[in-house]
Amino acid sequence: MYCSVLDAKDKVLEYKMSQQDEEDKHELPPLIIAMKTSAETNPGHSRGRAAPSSLTQLIGVKPFIYDFAALPELDSFFFPKGPILDAQKQAAKVFGSLETWFLIGGTTCGIQAAIMATYSPGDILILRRNSHSSAISALVLAGAAPKYIIVETAIRELEMEGKKPVAVFVTSPTYHGICSNLSEISRLCHSKGNIPLIVDEARGAHLGFYPHLPCSALKQGADLVVQSTHKGLSSLTKSSMLHMSGNIIDREMICRCLQTLPSTSPSCLLLASLVATPSKLSETPKSIFEEAVKLAVEAKDVIKKLPGYEANKMLYRDHDIICELAGSRYVTLVINLGTCREHVERLVSVIKHLVISSQAFVHGGDDDDKAARRVAHGGETITERALDYLLSVRRKGGIISGASDHQFSSVLVCKLQYVWSGASNSYASISHMHTRTD
Numbered sequence: 213m214y215c216s217v218l219d220a221k222d223k224v225l226e227y228k229m230s231q232q233d234e235e236d237k238h239e240l241p242p243l244i245i246a247m248k249t250s251a252e253t254n255p256g257h258s259r260g261r262a263a264p265s266s267l268t269q270l271i272g273v274k275p276f277i278y279d280f281a282a283l284p285e286l287d288s289f290f291f292p293k294g295p296i297l298d299a300q301k302q303a304a305k306v307f308g309s310l311e312t313w314f315l316i317g318g319t320t321c322g323i324q325a326a327i328m329a330t331y332s333p334g335d336i337l338i339l340r341r342n343s344h345s346s347a348i349s350a351l352v353l354a355g356a357a358p359k360y361i362i363v364e365t366a367i368r369e370l371e372m373e374g375k376k377p378v379a380v381f382v383t384s385p386t387y388h389g390i391c392s393n394l395s396e397i398s399r400l401c402h403s404k405g406n407i408p409l410i411v412d413e414a415r416g417a418h419l420g421f422y423p424h425l426p427c428s429a430l431k432q433g434a435d436l437v438v439q440s441t442h443k444g445l446s447s448l449t450k451s452s453m454l455h456m457s458g459n460i461i462d463r464e465m466i467c468r469c470l471q472t473l474p475s476t477s478p479s480c481l482l483l484a485s486l487v488a489t490p491s492k493l494s495e496t497p498k499s500i501f502e503e504a505v506k507l508a509v510e511a512k513d514v515i516k517k518l519p520g521y522e523a524n525k526m527l528y529r530d531h532d533i534i535c536e537l538a539g540s541r542y543v544t545l546v547i548n549l550g551t552c553r554e555h556v557e558r559l560v561s562v563i564k565h566l567v568i569s570s571q572a573f574v575h576g577g578d579d580d581d582k583a584a585r586r587v588a589h590g591g592e593t594i595t596e597r598a599l600d601y602l603l604s605v606r607r608k609g610g611i612i613s614g615a616s617d618h619q620f621s622s623v624l625v626c627k628l629q630y631v632w633s634g635a636s637n638s639y640a641s642i643s644h645m646h647t648r649t650d
């Protein structure tokens with residue numbers, strides 16, 4: 213049908229595409245070959261004609277031509293049997309998992325699926341306070357109750373109360389790059405009646421690929437690991453992977469949750485970028501990160517001297533350098549596979565010459581513990597000290613996410629209530645309440 217409406221320009225484009233096809237075919241992953249074939253007969257956005265020109269001026273029409281939802285003839289995203297399944301198997305081999313699922317809703321979606329697959333309403337999840345907001349939203353979706361604390365202490369405390377967590381959730385590395393001793397945690401979890409260990413490795417998809425980096429969560433015995441391959445590796449934004457290892461996870465539950473959460477229109481572009489990522493890694497798995505790690509080590513000591521928000525603002529405003537994250541006393545910068553020596557040398561020289569007013573060094577929020585306010589955050593009380601800290605972050609220009617409004621003038625309190633209606637039909641009802649911060 214599309215062939216009959218081709219104009220001359222389309223035909224030239226098609227010819228170029230097919231020529232390129234022949235050159236590339238022998239080395240392309242099957243899903244990408246299938247995608248190219250599909251684009252010839254069923255191109256996205258009416259061969260790009262429906263694309264807004266304001267955007268095609270920037271990125272051309274090609275992204276639109278290949279932007280279609282994974283078609284049944286290509287493979288089914290939710291019940292893969294063809295090229296998507298093959299690509300997931302290859303990813304499992306490269307990352308060292310038993311099974312891998314591609315995610316088109318980011319790590320957020322993988323964390324939610326992992327938690328929902330292991331929890332029922334009323335179950336207890338052990339997690340740390342530094343967990344990503346997706347873990348908190350997963351608790352709300354699953355109707356599970358959090359126990360925030362150090363894992364070892366939490367398991368012991370629950371044992372004393374005659375309770376057992378159904379899983380432990382750890383973020384490693386943290387957004388700031390701090391890794392946990394996951395071998396010890398997984399050993400402990402498995403020794404206490406096979407408690408599954410779920411690891412948010414959003415920031416550590418590269419860890420299995422360089423011997424001098426900390427070991428990956430999979431190598432350390434985690435049962436479910438979610439990685440933002442779009443952050444440290446090379447897939448497109450919003451594409452991530454969920455890996456499973458061992459035999460204590462119910463894979464059918466994972467599949468069911470993964471069908472529930474994301475859009476029913478999986479983007480082929482996101483999928484293609486996920487497919488291409490393990491292929492790229494497998495070319496030189498031992499050395500691909502060598503240069504990036506070397507550059508990071510060289511820059512580390514200089515970056516450490518930078519204070520937070522003020523430096524972040526100055527780096528961006530005066531030098532076009534974008535920090536990944538800024539806190540009141542630090543900035544986090546990302547070095548990845550695309551970073552080259554020139555970039556790092558410029559960064560180091562800018563930092564060395566940065567004149568920062570003494571104001572930028574003012575820290576706040578170190579008050580003693582005061583009486584706790586009756587404000588709940590994911591099941592626990594926000595103390596006066598924590599609230600003061602958050603307010604000081606707001607004063608310095610930080611953004612507080614998870615509040616009911618972006619000004620952080622109030623927080624949203626979720627109250628979970630368990631409703632029992634039949635043997636297998638318990639569910640959680642949620643009521644919301646806004647509480648002012650001042």
Ligand SMILES: Cc1ncc(COP(=O)(O)O)c(C=O)c1O
Nearest residue numbers: 318319320344387412414440452
């Ligand atoms: C530690 C951590 N976990 C999870 C996420 C969510 O990842 P995604 O953006 O892929 O949904 C992020 C995102 O920044 C993160 O830093």
